[in-house]
Amino acid sequence: AQTVTQSQPEMSVQEAETVTLSCTYDTSENNYYLFWYKQPPSRQMILVIRQEAYKQQNATENRFSVNFQKAAKSFSLKISDSQLGDTAMYFCAFKARRGNAGNMLTFGGGTRLMVKP
Amino acid sequence: DGGITQSPKYLFRKEGQNVTLSCEQNLNHDAMYWYRQDPGQGLRLIYYSQIVNDFQKGDIAEGYSVSREKKESFPLTVTSAQKNPTAFYLCASTNRGAKNIQYFGAGTRLSVL
Numbered sequence: 735a736q737t738v739t740q741s742q743p744e745m746s747v748q749e750a751e752t753v754t755l756s757c758t759y760d761t762s763e764n765n766y767y768l769f770w771y772k773q774p775p776s777r778q779m780i781l782v783i784r785q786e787a788y789k790q791q792n793a794t795e796n797r798f799s800v801n802f803q804k805a806a807k808s809f810s811l812k813i814s815d816s817q818l819g820d821t822a823m824y825f826c827a828f829k830a831r832r833g834n835a836g837n838m839l840t841f842g843g844g845t846r847l848m849v850k851p
Numbered sequence: 852d853g854g855i856t857q858s859p860k861y862l863f864r865k866e867g868q869n870v871t872l873s874c875e876q877n878l879n880h881d882a883m884y885w886y887r888q889d890p891g892q893g894l895r896l897i898y899y900s901q902i903v904n905d906f907q908k909g910d911i912a913e914g915y916s917v918s919r920e921k922k923e924s925f926p927l928t929v930t931s932a933q934k935n936p937t938a939f940y941l942c943a944s945t946n947r948g949a950k951n952i953q954y955f956g957a958g959t960r961l962s963v964l
Contacts, residue, residue, distance in 0.1 A: 743891075767951050777939060779894075779955035825893055829951055838884070838909070839953055841893035 736761045736828050738842035746848040747816045754801075755811045755845045757826030765831035768802065768809045769839070774822040782824070785809065787831075816849045823847075854878065857942050857956035863964050864929065864936060872927045872959045874942035881946055883925035884953065887911060888939040897940075900925055929961060937963050 737760045747753035759768070770782040785793045785802050792800050797817075801810045813820055826842040855876045864870045874883065882901045886894040896909030900919040914933025919925055925944075929936045939960050943953040 738893075769952070777958045779941060779943075781952055781954075784950065784952060831951075838896055838899060839894075841895075843893045844891070846891075 736763070736830065736840045738826050738828050738840050740824075740826055740842035740845050742845045743843070744846045744848070746850055747813075749816055749818060749849055749851050751816055752812060752814045753816055753847065755813075755824050755826075755847065757809045757811070757842055759807050759809065759826070759828050759840075759842075761807070761828065761830070763830045767829045767831065768800075769827040769829070770798070770800070770809075770811045771825045771827060771841075772820075772822045773825065773844075774819075779825075783811065813847075818849050818851060821847060821849045855942055855944055855954060855956035857940075857959050859959060860957070862959055862961045864961060865964050867931045869928055869930050870936075870961070872929070872940055872942075872961070874925045874927065874956060875923055876925075876942075876944045876954075876956075877923060878944055878954065879922070879946070880944035880954075881922070882944060883919070884943040884945075885909075885915070885917065885925070885927045886941045886943065888941060888958075894941060897927065936961055 739758050766787045768785045772780045772782045783795045797814045799812045823844045825844045827839045858873045884899040885897040895911050898917045900906035916928045941958045942956040945953045
């Protein structure tokens with residue numbers, strides 16, 4: 735079974751600054767996917783970024799980038815030039831690549847990020 | 852627009868009552884999921900379905916039931932056996948061609964009267 739841990743329940747950052755959210759996971763799988771989802775006050779879950787474990791290059795999406803350390807089983811999210819609209823809960827999630835896993839996601843407990851003006 | 856529609860947005864359940872949450876998708880996705888989210892916590896999987904007429908229990912299936920009679924629809928029934936149903940419920944779907952990304956509906960908040 736997989737577990738995902740987000741050790742920072744709450745964080746805050748000043749607008750325009752950079753913040754890093756931590757995520758660690760435990761798995762015996764070698765091939766898997768990692769995701770960061772954002773849940774704003776509207777409660778809609780929105781995909782922020784996706785990383786394939788067999789790719790060494792860290793994924794980036796505009797102001798969002800990850801630091802994927804496979805050996806350390808670490809998957810942190812960096813938000814650059816933070817904006818007020820980035821205020822949300824952020825969830826790290828894991829999915830094994832094996833087909834019989836049913837495409838199920840395992841979620842961490844979330845980090846509440848507040849961007850301050 | 853393509854997407855996942857959950858209804859109702861808010862739902863109230865009386866003691867001993869079964870209630871059904873609707874989830875419809877027009878993304879032509881094969882797999883659909885139901886998650887429960889309690890305040891300040893992550894998502895926990897209730898049930899999932901990879902194909903029509905087939906579904907599997909997730910981590911917290913007790914007190915819930917589902918059906919998958921159509922590809923587009925995956926309703927969740929919260930039965931009277933679920934003693935603590937107050938939570939936010941999220942439906943998701945995905946496909947092999949969706950890069951393993953799950954897309955979510957806007958959720959239903961269920962409360963007990």
